[in-house]
Amino acid sequence: MGSPGLGNQNSGQRLGITEPISLGGPTDYDVIKTRELEKYLQDVGLYESQVEAVRREEVLGRLDQIVKNWVKAISRAKGLNEQLVQEANAKIFTFGSYRLGVHGPGADIDTLCVGPRHATREEDFFGELHKMLSEMPEVSELHPVPDAHVPVMGFKFKGVSIDLLYARLSLWVIPEDLDISQDSILQNTDEQTVRSLNGCRVTDQILRLVPNIQNFRTTLRCMRFWAKRRGVYSNVSGFLGGINWALLVARICQLYPNALPNMLVSRFFRVYTQWRWPNPVMLCPIEEGSLGLQVWDPRKYPKDRFHLMPIITPAYPSMNSSYNVSASTLRIMTDEFQRGGEICEAMEANKADWDTLFEAYAFFDAYKNYLQIDISAENDDDLRKWKGWVESRLRQLTLKIERHTYNMLQCHPHPGDFQDKSRPFHCSYFMGLQRKQGVPVNESEQFDIRLTVEEFKRTVNMYTLWKIGMEIRVSHVKRRNMPTFVFPGGVRPSHPSKATWDSRRVSDAKVSGHAGSDKSGEVKGVADGQVDGKKRKRVDDNEDAQSKNGKYVTAAPSSIPEVQVGSPAGTMISCSARGDHLDATGSVEPTKGNAESNVTNGSKNPSTEQLSSHNGEVDGSLRCTPPHKGLHVTADAAASSEEAENLAIEKIMSGPYVSHQAHQALQELEELEDDLEFRNQVVSVGSTNNGPLQSSVSDSAGAAPVVSSNGAGSSISLPASGGIEELEPAELTAMTSIPVASVVQRKPLIRLNLTSLGKVSEKSG
Structure with a gap:
């Protein structure tokens, strides 16, 4: 467990683009719950053994020696004199989960080979190096992908999975103490090299920008495991991948620099439940740089205006790492954030535990x-x-x-x-x-x-x-x-014998009359008129901006048909909304709500809606926020602390990238x-x-x-x-x-259902 103080080399300096929300340290409750979390993560097998860790180090050392021999061999073959052959060098760097220190047993190691200007990617890396590796008995499952967006060579070395990228620098000699964090390293390089270097540069920059690396690692392990259990860990599917989760967690660590993982997990859900996407998450200001490389900027580049959930990489050239997110996956993730926040609050009241948070999504x-x-x-x-x-x-x-x-x-x-x-x-x-x-x-x-x-x-x-x-x-x-x-x-x-947290959320939402806990439902508080006029205008303005977003335009005719799937003949069944969960008796409980609010604005927390009249009254962020509510905090103090934090969260979501413009085409x-x-x-x-x-x-x-x-x-x-x-x-x-x-005048594609055969109502799911 990390110490509550600042543990990075940046101690004493502000990290991030805003002041922290709270500098409060951990309570006794936080210490206890963090120990429970660490034990939980150990028990579910998220940490590799010491034997495996040593084997990984040996494999990386062996791989580094292989690329050094490779570059000397191709230097000699290209006719360089013996002095240059002896000075020829290549170097292995790691990035991704392994470099961040959050990898688990059997995980791949993301590696980068940096070579000199005379070592080409096509002929030398995917040619000669591939040939060398294919002849080694320790290497298996060798699979080169030279035409990928980021060219990669995958293989196993003594059973350890390796993904090897290549960066060809403009240097004749690669120094052993090469610092790839300097922007000058990108000079006179091709696009594949810039993209290949980006993984290492971003990973190292993340570690520089978090106040306590150990607390960051524990929290990130927790959030990665949670995301996989809840089915929202996959960049290719339109959710978030490893780098996205790392950036989101790092931002929370900046906003609560003295917090332990228990509080960081709770604040992760609180902050991102209230986040008004497409406001970007950034760990540091975006630098234009001197090399002329394009960086993410919706004010200049029309395509960037259509990103729904921008999470910006901190190393030059900064780019959106989450461009795959769609309206549906954003809605699903924001509801999962809300669910996580509800469970964290229940944990503080001893009504839930870590098992509840990590329940697998059915x-x-x-x-x-x-x-x-x-x-x-x-x-x-x-x-x-x-x-x-x-x-x-x-x-x-x-x-x-x-x-x-x-x-x-x-x-x-x-x-x-x-x-x-x-x-x-x-x-x-x-x-x-x-x-x-x-x-x-x-x-x-x-x-x-x-x-x-x-x-x-x-x-x-x-x-x-x-x-x-x-x-x-x-x-x-x-x-x-x-x-x-x-x-x-x-x-x-078979149907579960006891109710899960998800089924209880659905039942509670049905009883209370609003479906804030449903992934496709309307947001808590809004249905009950808890949004005042000023806040509603801000919400409507944001929805208008999103509706012009072009990527997900919603038709709004006077009457829109319910969505169903049909065929010329066959059984007819209801096409229900997402959230048909089983209750305690095993019956199906449909959920209610309005998906549109989540699509356009993320999941909104009622506390932020109720506090809208105070918007703008926070002077910067909170330097003296009351400590995290725990064993020694009264209910009134806890409510006051949460209200202040919500105001600070609202404040940090202002910036030059908020207003998205409509595009004609x-x-x-x-x-x-x-x-x-x-x-x-x-x-x-x-x-x-x-x-x-x-x-x-x-x-x-x-x-x-x-x-x-x-x-x-x-x-x-x-x-x-x-x-x-x-x-x-x-x-x-x-x-x-x-x-x-x-768009608002045309109805969706309409086909008459002329078939009346075989219409049978469905009696069960």
Whole structure:
């Protein structure tokens, strides 16, 4: 456990772009709870053994010697004189979770090889070094990816997983004491080198900018574990990855420099529940630099204005590390922050414990309807490549569905894949589906996502390295028909015998009349009129800015159909909102609420709404905030402390990047962002009788997904079997771009539901 005082070399200096919110030290309660947390993290196996730690050090030392021998060998082969050959040097740096000191057993080590100007990436790194490694018996699973956004060579060395990047500097000789934190190191380097160096530079800068490294590490271990348990740890899925969580935790450490991990975890949830995205999280001011590299700035670059959850890297060139976040994933994460805050408050009242905070999210109980994306290939190597490509494109399916249904159909991607052991060279991904809350239902109106799904499949099948056997299939599956291989041990769990925190939240929200605890629900306090006029204007202004954001424009016709999925014939079931959790009796309790408030403004805490009349009365941030409420703090003092902190949190969210401007070409800009990486890798594929395009169309005669509505309520239509249906193409008509002025006038794509066959109401999930 770290000491309560400042423990970094920056002791005595302000860290961050604002003053701390509180300089208060830990209470006895904090000390006790921090010890409990450390023991909990130890017990769940988040720390590696001393034997494994020593083995990692040995592997890194051996790898450093290998790259030194490699650079001398290629220097001699290029005809350099013997003196230059002897002086030739390369050096290994680490970054990521290993460098931050928060890695667990068996984790990869992110490494960077820095070499001289005459050691090229293509011929020497991916050529000669790859050849050297392939001939070593200690090396296995060698996999070079030279055409990645950040070129990498992955392999295992004596069983330790290594991801090796390469940075080619403009120096003839790499000094052993090279300092890569200096901006001058980036001079005369290519883009791949800048991106490769960025990982190390950002990691080292984070460690410089936190007041107590040990407290930061413990808190970050906690938040990484929590995020994985709650299903919000995945950059590629539109949630947050390791660097994002590190930056968020580091900012909390700056705002509470003398706090122990228990308080830092609590304040993490309090601050980010109230954070008004897209206000950026920054550890230090953004420097323009002298090298002319582009840095994140929505005032100058239109594309940056469309980022929903900016988390800015602290090393030059500063960039947004969380550009993958979508409206749906932001809504899910902000509700998880609110849930975490509620549990931390309950822990202080002895009504919850660390087990409660780390309860795993029951993804396959949360919805009635899912999309299942199956991919397959002919061998392991092809599947690995195909899987990596499809994973990188899955986020586009979420964005396309939301955009083409005007955010009426919302997606929750599961971060990770599942494998059916009975099917070799195959894996599946899942997305939960829910209609948007709070919209009226019109008869015979449908959202048709068949074209959307087919467009996605065609895009995926334009993979430049596509081979025969690489296939993708997108199906609709109901919760009750979920394949058993998604469950632990391949066994479908029975209904829980006792209520979880999540089910209690849903029940409490239902009883109290507001659904602030639902991921898709409206925010606590707002429904009860707790927002005064001044605060409401600020909220509305922020929502207006977000609605102009272009990336997630919500259509607002006078009457909007409830979102459902239908087919020409089959069983009809309700398409409920996310949050169909089991209560203590095992029955399904639907949640209520309005998703729009979370989409546009994050989850708002009632305390900040109630305190709006005091907005602006805090002089900077609080230097003498009362200590963290604990064993020796009265209820009145605790409430006063929380009120003061909320005011300070409100204050720190002001800055030059708050106001986002509307952009005229909304659809064009969104397409540019969606396909920026893809356009460099796509080849044109025609409608041939054999080849990639053909594989995107199933030979099934099943019907496609149609999002529909009828007078009886929501519906998802399936074949008479009630099982899984393949999403097939509809007529091949193009979606037209929608100008800004017409967004609020046009209704979503409407198709008449002419089928009256097989309509049966669903009696269970």
